[in-house]
Amino acid sequence: MASPLYAIPGSTPAAMPAGSPTPPAGAPDAAAPAAPRTVAEVLRASQVESVMDELDRDLVGLSPVKQRIRDIAALLVIDKLRLAHGLQAATPSLHMCFTGNPGTGKTTVSLRMAQILHRLGYVRKGHLVAVTRDDLVGQYIGHTAPKTKEVLKKAMGGVLFIDEAYYLYRPENERDYGQEAIEILLQVMENQRDDLVVILAGYKDRMDTFFQSNPGMSSRIAHHIDFPDYAQGELMAIAGKMLSSMAYRFDPAAERAFDEYLARRLQQPHFANARSVRNALDRARLRQASRLFADRERELTPAELTTIAEGDIRASRVFGP
Amino acid sequence: MMTNPTGRVTQGQFSFLPDLSDAEITAQIEYGLKKGYAWSVEYTDDPHPRNTYWEMYGMPMFDLADAAGVLQEMNACRKTFPQHYIRLMAFDSTRGIESIAMCFIVNRPAVEPGFGLVRQEAEGRTMRYTVHSYATDRPEAERYAP
Numbered sequence: 001m002a003s004p005l006y007a008i009p010g011s012t013p014a015a016m017p018a019g020s021p022t023p024p025a026g027a028p029d030a031a032a033p034a035a036p037r038t039v040a041e042v043l044r045a046s047q048v049e050s051v052m053d054e055l056d057r058d059l060v061g062l063s064p065v066k067q068r069i070r071d072i073a074a075l076l077v078i079d080k081l082r083l084a085h086g087l088q089a090a091t092p093s094l095h096m097c098f099t100g101n102p103g104t105g106k107t108t109v110s111l112r113m114a115q116i117l118h119r120l121g122y123v124r125k126g127h128l129v130a131v132t133r134d135d136l137v138g139q140y141i142g143h144t145a146p147k148t149k150e151v152l153k154k155a156m157g158g159v160l161f162i163d164e165a166y167y168l169y170r171p172e173n174e175r176d177y178g179q180e181a182i183e184i185l186l187q188v189m190e191n192q193r194d195d196l197v198v199i200l201a202g203y204k205d206r207m208d209t210f211f212q213s214n215p216g217m218s219s220r221i222a223h224h225i226d227f228p229d230y231a232q233g234e235l236m237a238i239a240g241k242m243l244s245s246m247a248y249r250f251d252p253a254a255e256r257a258f259d260e261y262l263a264r265r266l267q268q269p270h271f272a273n274a275r276s277v278r279n280a281l282d283r284a285r286l287r288q289a290s291r292l293f294a295d296r297e298r299e300l301t302p303a304e305l306t307t308i309a310e311g312d313i314r315a316s317r318v319f320g321p
Numbered sequence: 322m323m324t325n326p327t328g329r330v331t332q333g334q335f336s337f338l339p340d341l342s343d344a345e346i347t348a349q350i351e352y353g354l355k356k357g358y359a360w361s362v363e364y365t366d367d368p369h370p371r372n373t374y375w376e377m378y379g380m381p382m383f384d385l386a387d388a389a390g391v392l393q394e395m396n397a398c399r400k401t402f403p404q405h406y407i408r409l410m411a412f413d414s415t416r417g418i419e420s421i422a423m424c425f426i427v428n429r430p431a432v433e434p435g436f437g438l439v440r441q442e443a444e445g446r447t448m449r450y451t452v453h454s455y456a457t458d459r460p461e462a463e464r465y466a467p
Contacts (some may be wrong), residue, residue, distance in 0.1 A: 110443070150382075153394070158386055
């Protein structure tokens, strides 16, 4: 640097001693760590692997989703290495679209996505702002733009998660303000790619219709990820994880009964995957509580308090005639 | 003014320094956000030191996580009012403080004509003094016009 960082305007700058060891302006900071050379170095520096392991451990099934996230993470790591060699500087487009049936883990995965992108240094803060149509679209003329912009400002430096994004566009009402919100979104998605990542989520068929009527939106989203439904075995594993996180457990008979419950429930309409499992478990907890409540004088052991018995499951109306 | 030979208005923080660059402003905003302040953008074309309440540009921005949002608002204001004074203010909502914690000018007119001393003769031989901004001789929105 030839001149000090600040000078009072009008004052004469103090002469720098010749040969002072200040680095030339624009040179990379000497204190900054050396540019990474190997994948392992980037991974060590970013600790992205711990998030990926957590993803593998905590989320059952979803193998295509995990593979896609691994691919994205790998691309980001390689981009870092390329950048160290001065290759390619443009930020890749990281906007995503998650489609899948209810309860397949779209919100959970997007939360993790924010962490992964943050550890890789692609979003600065790594927070997730989850919104729906109500948070973006106003009720009268001139209300939508400030509302959308405020949400976007809050999401800067993190991930904006728009749940049920297809509600933004209502083709049946041509004076709907959703279109205005979409236009503002598109503009920010294009121009401020390094400030925020937008994740749209919704049911597959309705998202497809949404993209057909908004081709600009579809082309600005690089990653379309489809969340498959869970198989019965995966649902059992999810139930086990949910119970242990709430400090409950099945006894062996109850586990068989719940397996049977799932088999029957899968045949019925409105099955919402992990969400239905959670609801079923919550109802089983209620029944367990009233079963224990009925016996007022008995001293309850921790084992009794944590165990869900077969009867708690079998009482479900799914087993009814 | 004698105490300010550069003829620049000095109000708020950093005003004796050269204009902050966007990177420096970003660092200040980040500092405020880390402290939990809510930033807002204000503008005026009346530089009198007692002109405390400037016009608000948009709403104060609560619950932001990153400086990019404030910077975006500031740049929008600069675009709308290139020849106005624009300042960023950080509001600290902590109970008991509830007041402005940081405030600095981020945009100023290219030419700042400064202030004149106005003398008023009062009863007896009393003199009353005040400052008067040359810029305010012209109507609002035409001050500092090129």
